[in-house]
Amino acid sequence: MTGQQIATPNPPPEPSSLPDYLKDLCVELNIKQALDDATLSAIRKYRRAAMYIAAAMIYLKENALLEKPLSRDDIKPRLLGHWGTCPGLILVYAHLNLAIRRHALDMIFVTGPGHGAPAILSCLWLESSLAHFLPKYSLDKKGLKNLISGFSVPGGFPSHINAETPGAIHEGGELGYALSVSFGAAFDNPDLIVACVVGDGEAESGPTATAWHGYKYLDPAESGAVLPIVHVNGFKISERTIYGCMDDKELVALFSGYGYQVRFVEDLENIDLDLFASIEWAVGEIRKIQKAAREGSPIVKPRWPVLILRTPKGWTGPKELDGKFIEGSFASHQVPLTAPKKNDEQFARLKEWLEQYEIHDLITEAGKPIAEILSIIPEDHTKRMGTRKETYDCYQPLDLPDWNELTVKKGTQESCMEAVGKYLLKVIEKNPKTFRIFSPDELESNKLSAVLQEPNSGRNFQWDIASRAKGGRVIEILSEHTCQGMMQGYTLTGRTALFPSYEAFLGIIHTMCVQYSKFVKMARETVWREDIPSINYLETSTWARQEHNGFSHQNPSFIGAVLNLKASIARVYLPPDANCFLSTIAHCLRARHYVNLMVGSKQPTPVFLSPEEADRHCIAGASIWEFASVDKGIDPDVVLVGIGVEVTFEVIAAAALLRKLCPELRVRVVNVTDLMVLSVSESHPHSLSSEDFEMLFGSDVPIHFNYHGYPIELKGLLFGRKGLDRVSVEGYREEGTTTTPFDMMLCNHVSRFHVAAAAVRGGSLGNPAVQVRAHELISGLMHDVQKARDYAVEHGADPENTYDTPKF
Numbered sequence: 001m002t003g004q005q006i007a008t009p010n011p012p013p014e015p016s017s018l019p020d021y022l023k024d025l026c027v028e029l030n031i032k033q034a035l036d037d038a039t040l041s042a043i044r045k046y047r048r049a050a051m052y053i054a055a056a057m058i059y060l061k062e063n064a065l066l067e068k069p070l071s072r073d074d075i076k077p078r079l080l081g082h083w084g085t086c087p088g089l090i091l092v093y094a095h096l097n098l099a100i101r102r103h104a105l106d107m108i109f110v111t112g113p114g115h116g117a118p119a120i121l122s123c124l125w126l127e128s129s130l131a132h133f134l135p136k137y138s139l140d141k142k143g144l145k146n147l148i149s150g151f152s153v154p155g156g157f158p159s160h161i162n163a164e165t166p167g168a169i170h171e172g173g174e175l176g177y178a179l180s181v182s183f184g185a186a187f188d189n190p191d192l193i194v195a196c197v198v199g200d201g202e203a204e205s206g207p208t209a210t211a212w213h214g215y216k217y218l219d220p221a222e223s224g225a226v227l228p229i230v231h232v233n234g235f236k237i238s239e240r241t242i243y244g245c246m247d248d249k250e251l252v253a254l255f256s257g258y259g260y261q262v263r264f265v266e267d268l269e270n271i272d273l274d275l276f277a278s279i280e281w282a283v284g285e286i287r288k289i290q291k292a293a294r295e296g297s298p299i300v301k302p303r304w305p306v307l308i309l310r311t312p313k314g315w316t317g318p319k320e321l322d323g324k325f326i327e328g329s330f331a332s333h334q335v336p337l338t339a340p341k342k343n344d345e346q347f348a349r350l351k352e353w354l355e356q357y358e359i360h361d362l363i364t365e366a367g368k369p370i371a372e373i374l375s376i377i378p379e380d381h382t383k384r385m386g387t388r389k390e391t392y393d394c395y396q397p398l399d400l401p402d403w404n405e406l407t408v409k410k411g412t413q414e415s416c417m418e419a420v421g422k423y424l425l426k427v428i429e430k431n432p433k434t435f436r437i438f439s440p441d442e443l444e445s446n447k448l449s450a451v452l453q454e455p456n457s458g459r460n461f462q463w464d465i466a467s468r469a470k471g472g473r474v475i476e477i478l479s480e481h482t483c484q485g486m487m488q489g490y491t492l493t494g495r496t497a498l499f500p501s502y503e504a505f506l507g508i509i510h511t512m513c514v515q516y517s518k519f520v521k522m523a524r525e526t527v528w529r530e531d532i533p534s535i536n537y538l539e540t541s542t543w544a545r546q547e548h549n550g551f552s553h554q555n556p557s558f559i560g561a562v563l564n565l566k567a568s569i570a571r572v573y574l575p576p577d578a579n580c581f582l583s584t585i586a587h588c589l590r591a592r593h594y595v596n597l598m599v600g601s602k603q604p605t606p607v608f609l610s611p612e613e614a615d616r617h618c619i620a621g622a623s624i625w626e627f628a629s630v631d632k633g634i635d636p637d638v639v640l641v642g643i644g645v646e647v648t649f650e651v652i653a654a655a656a657l658l659r660k661l662c663p664e665l666r667v668r669v670v671n672v673t674d675l676m677v678l679s680v681s682e683s684h685p686h687s688l689s690s691e692d693f694e695m696l697f698g699s700d701v702p703i704h705f706n707y708h709g710y711p712i713e714l715k716g717l718l719f720g721r722k723g724l725d726r727v728s729v730e731g732y733r734e735e736g737t738t739t740t741p742f743d744m745m746l747c748n749h750v751s752r753f754h755v756a757a758a759a760v761r762g763g764s765l766g767n768p769a770v771q772v773r774a775h776e777l778i779s780g781l782m783h784d785v786q787k788a789r790d791y792a793v794e795h796g797a798d799p800e801n802t803y804d805t806p807k808f
Contacts (some may be wrong), residue, residue, distance in 0.1 A: 020154060035276050037701040042372040043094055043272050045362055049373055050090040050126060050553050051316055053144070054118035057151035058083060058335060059350060062146040065359055065367070070351045075341045080152035080159050080398045084333040085199060086119035087315035088231045093385070095125040095275045096195050099283060100383055105725075106191045106224075108160045109385045110182045110489075112208075113199040113231070114172020121147065121157055121165065123255035123400045125379045126369050129166045129386025133528040141367030141662055143400035151156040163522035167386040169492040174515050175204030178487040183214035184489025184497075185390070188433045192224035193286065200243040200420055202237040207512075211260040214482070215304050216463045217475050219294035221677065222433075225286040227279075228260075228306045233313035242470035251308055261285060261303045265312035278307050298469055303463075318349045318358070385712040392492030393480065393530040396434045400591055401426035403582040407611040410579075412528045413805065414607055416600040416645065417540050419578040421450035423638065424498070426588065428473045434495045435589075437474045438483040442502055446540050447602040468474055484509040488516050491535050496589055500538035503599065504546075506558035517565045524568070524593055534571075534594040537562075538585070542708070543732055544646035545603045547740055554736035554744075559675070559709040562597045565683040571596045574708055576648045577607045579614035580673055599708060601645040603741075606805040608652070621674030621686055627657045627808060628669040637669035637763035637770065639697050640755060644708025646741075647731075647750045649803070651706050654755035664769040670696055682718035692719065700726070702762030706750050707731035709791060728758055742798040746789055753788070757781045 026791040037042075056064060058081035063074040091109065099108050111120055124130045125147055130137035137143045138145075150156025152637045161168050167602050182196035202208055209712045214226065233776045234244035244249065248264060263281060267274040280306035289302040314332020323347075326336045337353075338392045362370055378384050406423050408414040422426070427435055428451060443449055453472055458472035459689040475486060479503065487497040499722055516535065519647035521656040523529045528733040562570050581600050588596040608625070609617055617623050626632040628651075642648030642656060648671055655669050672678060676686040681693075687694070697703050703726055718724060747753035757778045764771035 001797070013573050029641055035273055035333040039098070039370075039376065042376050043276075045367050045370070046097075046126065046373045046376055047087075047090055047359045049362040049369060050119065050122040050356065051087055052092070052124065052359045052361075052362070053122035053148065054086045054090065055083065055317070055354060055651050056119040057081065059340070059354075061149045061777045062223045064148040065141065065363060066354060067360075070354065072341050072347060075350075076153070077341070078153075079335045079338065080119055081593045082113075082115040082159065082334050083118070083336055084235070085113040085116040085231065085233065085281060085315040087117045088233060088309060088311045089113065089197060091271065091275065091311065092195070092197055092229055092231070092309065094118070094376065095272070095279055096385065097378060098276065099279050100767065100791045101378045102374060102386070103283060103365055105468065106383070106388070107193045107195055107285070107385060108168060108169070108185065108198040108388045108391055110178050110185070110194055110777055111168070112172055112175065112178030112197050113201045114170065115159065117157065117159055117165065118151065120161055120168075121151070124166055124386040126373060126385045126436050127386055128381065128732070130382060133166050139368050141693070143387065144367055152754060154669055163519045164526050167388060167391050169391050169489060169737055170540070171515060171519055174197070174511055175202040176207035176481070177211075177488070177512060177515075178202065179208055179211035179216060179226070179228060180227075180482045180485025181462045181489035181492075183211065183218060184486035184491075185493045186218060186226050187226040187436060187486070187490055188588055189224040189390065189493065190222060190223060190290075190465045193227055194224065195229065195774065197225045197229050197231050200230065200232045200234070200241040202241050203230060203775065205442075207485065207622075210477070210479040211485060212260075212553070213477065214257075214486070215259060217460055217477065219293065219460060219462055219469055219470060219471070220290045221298065222471060227282055227286065230306065230308045232308060232310045233314045233479055235333065238330045240259045240699070251640045253698060255306050255308075259301065259303055260306040260605075262306055262308060264308045266308075268311070268507065271311070280575060281305065282307060283657060293469070302518075310663055318353050320351060322347065326700065330416050354613050358492055384785060385477065390493045392528065395531040395533065395592070397492045398427065398435060398496050399430045399705070400586055400589055401430055403586040404611050406582060407614075408607045408611040410607050411805065412607050413446050413604040414578040414600055415604050416575065416578045416581040417447035417602040418450070420538070420581055421448040422602075423582055423585060425450045425453060425457060431496075432471065432473070434496070435492055436495070437471060437498050437500065438487045438490075439474065439476050439500045440480055440502070440505070441476050442541070443474065443476060443500065446500055446502070447603075448500055464779070473546050480508040481512065484512045484516075486570070487535060488537035491533050492519075494532065496533040497763065498536045498538055498589075500540065502541040502601050503539045503543060503558070504541075504553045504555040506539055507535060507555060507561065510558065510561045512563065513561060513595065520569055520593060520595070521566050534588060534591040534596050536588050537595075537597045539597060539599045540584070540602045542599065542601060542646070543736060544644070544708070544744055545601055546736075546744075548738070550738040551736045552596045556599070556709040556732050559597065559599065559664065562595055563675075563713055565595055569595050569675075570676065570684075571675060571686075572599070573597065574599045574644045574671050574675060575618070576642065576645055577605060577614070579607055579609055580618055580698070583614050583618040584673070598723070599644065604801075605645050605649060605651075609785075618673055622670060622672040622688070624696065625652075625669045627807075628652050630663050630666045630668070633668035635666060637666040637767045638759045639668045639670055639701055639703045641672060641705045643675065643696070643705065643714070644739060646745070647706040647708050649748055650745055650752045651755055653752035654759065656808055657752055658759055659808065660759060661780075662758070662770060662773065665759065665763045667763075668698070678714070678717045680718070683720070699723070702726045702728070702765060704755065704758040704762055705729045706755050726762075728762070730754060730758070736767070740792045740796070740798045742802050743789060743792040746785055751785065751788070753781045
């Protein structure tokens, strides 16, 4: 034979006696009887049944229980799925069921290798969780046939765990996030244990590597626990895994450094006894840590348990084919036998594989699991991992303070973020157990430091004596991936979270956001899933005001990432001042099912609207700003549109400048705070109708957009609107450096001078009085551009009064 293999018996033999190391552990844990013969037999039969069902799901379209000899006609025409991780997942699920039953645990299951869906679905069928939500998968022959024949075919379960899977809060399609999601679910759920299987392929990802630090942010007095189970089966799709090539000493050193107690589960001949004792140990350690904290004598830097489970990849599947190993090698990762419908040898191997489980001994004539199998499943269906309320019906709406109590006087200047920070502190005070902020180390820089005020809030970093055990609502860790994963777990278990970040670095979690939005889309289409809070991003330290940073910190691309999400989910807001921002964040924290992105400035900027005006403006999503328009915007020659704090300021400054330079030009100023209103009619729930669009922007006059993001995004939103030949757009041009704020406006053609020039150019098309002066005016404005740039270079600052509120 050629190739690599982890040698294993198939199936594992019955142990003759309990090994000494397991006896010692049982004595240490005060377990009178580690696992009686009846329970051990039940566990093994459960595993055989689940492994058969998982394998059958990949291969069979008919003859689900092998009630007649297998034929080629029974095999699906397209074979989809992943077998390699399934036996290990089933082993873990079976033993967690037993632990729940023994100790009445509150436990949910997070599957890092989400491609192991057949394993989880088979266990969900055995425990009746599928039937609980989906009667077509009833606990009988018909239900089992529907499950097996319907897997990975149109109308059935997909090949990955997703929102249609009971008990799931994580898909695992893009590997790396299971552990951080698990910690998010455990926060503020004091009785919950989140069992998280981390595959050894997934463990190679950066997000997983950082997520191991999650326990340093979890207070055992107020939160639950995560039980990580690292499944080391040695191979990825076609390569050995790093963990699979590390010996026990290396893994102990690694996880001890992270702060864990390590226990290996690797005795294949006694795997059930080994895993049973190990889970008993882990639960005991968790309870010990929690008890100490809850009795007022917390263990400083407690060492939480982690299990390292070593089993062969594709365990109990075909051992070899064509002289190459399958079991214990990468060849078992997906479909071990790829052509059994056509190839005689493969057909014979498939028949042998499925028959070895002797499914007819495990399923009754009626198609129900035998009593032994059911004996290890929690009797109370609310305790079963597939029907835990935390995973599908757990929304806890926030008690939100009135944002009007924190508004700012119109005509003054205020930082949007400072106003928001004060509001968020009030949110924390009213919701001490259902709201958290997950942020990189940027809250002070982003002017949100109000949320760090003690005793009401503060950080929740348990390894720092300054913030340990104080109930802080802020998790600051310099890993956007970990913040995102924790926010997902917290949100999908019913609580509300906020992720504030430098604008430039939210792109780091672009694909995580996309994966999450797919889960939410499917959750909304799954009738038995109830409401979940929206996920909320607060994007600040924008490219427009990065005075102390350079080109690397100038990147608004995350707006485009959200725009590309499903319209029913995506929401992008660019509130123009502090009062509008307060209204917006209150709305987003109330909303359900959305991905909300709020973009704003941390620097003081003018407050253009009163609280009442701001509320009306935010409800409308866009409105004409009469104070900055000529004759309140009636009968305009040109429409100027600001979208974003700083670029809207430049539109207002341009309108004021034009009053002096070209009083004959009739300007209408519009501000858009809800970006989605611009999308073509009916393409988004917020999109303006054609009639409403024309009421705001006119039907035939030129429109110039001054946009915070990339111009191509806005052009994409507007595509399909009538009369786009009258539209011009400026935005971030990917030009920047460490320079003055106004020079950033000049570099990207969004300054007041560029806006004024665009207004003259557009207005001249319909106003002869403007047309005769247009060239002169535009030339003068471009000259002002150069003078302003020269001033910035010479003085290292912008001219005095550049950011004074324009007067009309």
